[in-house]
Amino acid sequence: MRVPALALSVGVVLADSSIVTLGLPDVMQEFDGTVFGVSWVLTAFNLVLALAIIPAVRFARTTAPQRGWAIGLAVFSIASALCASAGSEAILIATRVVQALGGALTVACAIEMLARLRGSHERAVPVWAAAGTIGVSVGPAAGGLLTELLSWQAIFWVQLPMLLLLPLAAMRSPGPPEPGPEGQADLRPEVALALLSAGLTAALFLLVVLLTEGWALSPLAAAATVSAIPIAAYAARWLIHRAGPPLSAALAGGIAVTGGLAALGVLPGASWALTLQPQILIGVGLALALPVLTLAAVGGHDPHGKRAATTIAARHAGIVVGIVALAPVLSWQLDTQRERAQDSSAALLLDAEIPTETKVALGEAIAEQISKADGRLPQVAPAFDAVTPPAENAEAYDELEADVQDQIERGATNAFSLPFLGAAAFALLSLIPIARLRATNERDL
Amino acid sequence: MPPRLRAPLIAFAASIGLIGVYLAFGGASYDPAKVADPCEQRASATDPNRPLFESIALSALDGAACDLGVTREELAIALTDEDSTQQFAEAHDISEDDIEDAVRAGLIRAVDDAAAAGRIDGLDETLLRQLAEHAPVGALIAALQAISDDDSVQGLLQQLSGLQDVKVPSLPSLDDLNNLLP
Numbered sequence: 001m002r003v004p005a006l007a008l009s010v011g012v013v014l015a016d017s018s019i020v021t022l023g024l025p026d027v028m029q030e031f032d033g034t035v036f037g038v039s040w041v042l043t044a045f046n047l048v049l050a051l052a053i054i055p056a057v058r059f060a061r062t063t064a065p066q067r068g069w070a071i072g073l074a075v076f077s078i079a080s081a082l083c084a085s086a087g088s089e090a091i092l093i094a095t096r097v098v099q100a101l102g103g104a105l106t107v108a109c110a111i112e113m114l115a116r117l118r119g120s121h122e123r124a125v126p127v128w129a130a131a132g133t134i135g136v137s138v139g140p141a142a143g144g145l146l147t148e149l150l151s152w153q154a155i156f157w158v159q160l161p162m163l164l165l166l167p168l169a170a171m172r173s174p175g176p177p178e179p180g181p182e183g184q185a186d187l188r189p190e191v192a193l194a195l196l197s198a199g200l201t202a203a204l205f206l207l208v209v210l211l212t213e214g215w216a217l218s219p220l221a222a223a224a225t226v227s228a229i230p231i232a233a234y235a236a237r238w239l240i241h242r243a244g245p246p247l248s249a250a251l252a253g254g255i256a257v258t259g260g261l262a263a264l265g266v267l268p269g270a271s272w273a274l275t276l277q278p279q280i281l282i283g284v285g286l287a288l289a290l291p292v293l294t295l296a297a298v299g300g301h302d303p304h305g306k307r308a309a310t311t312i313a314a315r316h317a318g319i320v321v322g323i324v325a326l327a328p329v330l331s332w333q334l335d336t337q338r339e340r341a342q343d344s345s346a347a348l349l350l351d352a353e354i355p356t357e358t359k360v361a362l363g364e365a366i367a368e369q370i371s372k373a374d375g376r377l378p379q380v381a382p383a384f385d386a387v388t389p390p391a392e393n394a395e396a397y398d399e400l401e402a403d404v405q406d407q408i409e410r411g412a413t414n415a416f417s418l419p420f421l422g423a424a425a426f427a428l429l430s431l432i433p434i435a436r437l438r439a440t441n442e443r444d445l
Numbered sequence: 446m447p448p449r450l451r452a453p454l455i456a457f458a459a460s461i462g463l464i465g466v467y468l469a470f471g472g473a474s475y476d477p478a479k480v481a482d483p484c485e486q487r488a489s490a491t492d493p494n495r496p497l498f499e500s501i502a503l504s505a506l507d508g509a510a511c512d513l514g515v516t517r518e519e520l521a522i523a524l525t526d527e528d529s530t531q532q533f534a535e536a537h538d539i540s541e542d543d544i545e546d547a548v549r550a551g552l553i554r555a556v557d558d559a560a561a562a563g564r565i566d567g568l569d570e571t572l573l574r575q576l577a578e579h580a581p582v583g584a585l586i587a588a589l590q591a592i593s594d595d596d597s598v599q600g601l602l603q604q605l606s607g608l609q610d611v612k613v614p615s616l617p618s619l620d621d622l623n624n625l626l627p
Contacts, residue, residue, distance in 0.1 A: 259460020266472030
């Protein structure tokens with residue numbers, strides 16, 4: 001009973017690094033925020049988790065981990081409720097920081113308790129690594145579902161029942177800490193994991209914003225679309241046994257992730273279906289790279305859980321680097337492309353073969369939509385619906401609507417091109433530590 | 446092929462293949478269309494099938510945008526309301542008077558273009574030139590927006606005289622318009 005409960009706590013906390021992604025567009029609207037500002041709802045959590053997990057693991061080893069786990073879980077759950085009740089973006093970010101502190105203590109103590117219950121940190125790895133992977137994979141889809149059916153606040157409310165696990169902390173001690181000297185971590189797998197996480201999370205964040213804000217998909221449809229990555233990763237897990245030596249498989253995985261991200265940077269149209277092929281490539285890449293790199297990072301003798309902590313810190317630091325580096329690029333590109341799309345739409349309207357009165361009425365309706373969009377990409381369909389053209393111009397009017405919509409979609413899609421290529425650059429950089437690990441491994445053999 | 450190279454090469458081929466297909470279908474050029482240079486003459490400005498006042502308005506926009514060093518479309522959006530005009534002026538570090546001067550110069554150029562294309566002459570040309578040179582620019586824009594495509598110069602004058610807060614001489618009939626002639 002305790003092992004599933006501990007695994008569940010790890011899965012829920014680590015899912016929080018991505019679960020809120022699909023709620024961000026709604027958060028941005030509710031608090032009248034910007035893409036860059038709202039990205040800190042994700043960044044703050046991951047930054048604090050990355051910074052706090054190493055001292056938290058030390059704390060867990062030197063004190064009673066069940067007490068630390070209970071305190072961490074209580075702080076995490078109550079902070080989740082505070083996130084749901086936040087009245088401003090600043091308060092939401094502040095409560096996310098508290099949530100991450102509680103989360104770091106929960107994960108660190110859960111890892112220590114799992115190690116004591118299973119006899120060693122080495123034996124605990126499969127449990128918490130699987131729980132974390134499932135949490136991070138399911139997170140975006142779960143967040144999208146909750147946002148669509150209820151609200152973004154529901155993402156945080158559903159975490160409150162984690163308090164029900166607290167009585168388990170009162171059960172007998174899981175045993176003494178694992179003896180032995182502190183293990184030395186080889187940081188190359190961690191660096192590779194951090195760079196892959198940077199590329200992947202930035203891509204997930206970008207894809208969600210593109211689907212919901214750029215192409216106006218509902219959170220549920222966006223959640224279904226971005227589920228292609230974890231589904232592909234799950235379906236392709238058998239490939240790892242047929243892809244040659246493990247580190248060659250990891251290298252292939254890194255290349256596939258880079259290729260998939262770069263393909264998202266050169267989308268030839270504004271359709272969710274066009275994102276599936278790159279997502280499948282990324283998912284297959286993950287199936288090949290992540291297990292090998294995680295094993296290389298946390299495998300072997302690790303009596304103090306130091307390598308486990310470093311691995312989690314590296315992955316979450318990578319998430320922070322990816323979002324902090326690429327969210328401002330996206331903000332800048334959205335501004336630039338919005339202006340270009342507005343100009344090209346205005347050109348179409350000015351040159352359209354429809355009566356001047358219709359043009360003027362339509363221009364006013366579009367200007368109202370631009371004003372309503374408040375810096376984001378405007379929706380033009382309501383403007384066209386609001387104006388009735390003369391019957392003899394109906395065909396030209398419909399053509400104009402299709403052409404203007406096309407320009408807006410081109411602007412929306414193109415704004416994400418450079419950020420996706422930036423995410424691909426992070427994944428490309430991960431090939432360096434993977435290749436060096438592979439070379440060292442071959443030499444040792 | 447050695448097993449250590451097989452998977453990386455397959456991943457590389459799949460990546461290049463997907464990127465290549467996307468590029469072949471226009472992935473590198475899927476962006477908003479570039480707008481035309483307002484300083485270059487457009488065919489639409491002299492198109493005889495286009496309503497006269499629309500041609501004049503478009504040509505005036507081109508001329509003003511060319512003077513201000515912006516696109517016709519950016520200027521058109523800026524002229525939709527006062528807030529947009531202010532934002533445009535601040536963004537380009539120019540005064541609203543600069544915009545008015547440029548629009549007036551554009552209107553005069555538009556009348557020249559219409560006359561050169563043989564679309565106006567005689568009294569209509571003189572009246573339009575007088576309005577372009579002396580009528581308040583804001584009122585002219587509002588009148589050009591409100592006028593019907595098949596209206597005449599007299600219709601434009603009626604639109605102008607019907608606008609509130611605009612100091613345009615009362616011009617009830619064509620006979621009175623002769624007073625405007627030099």
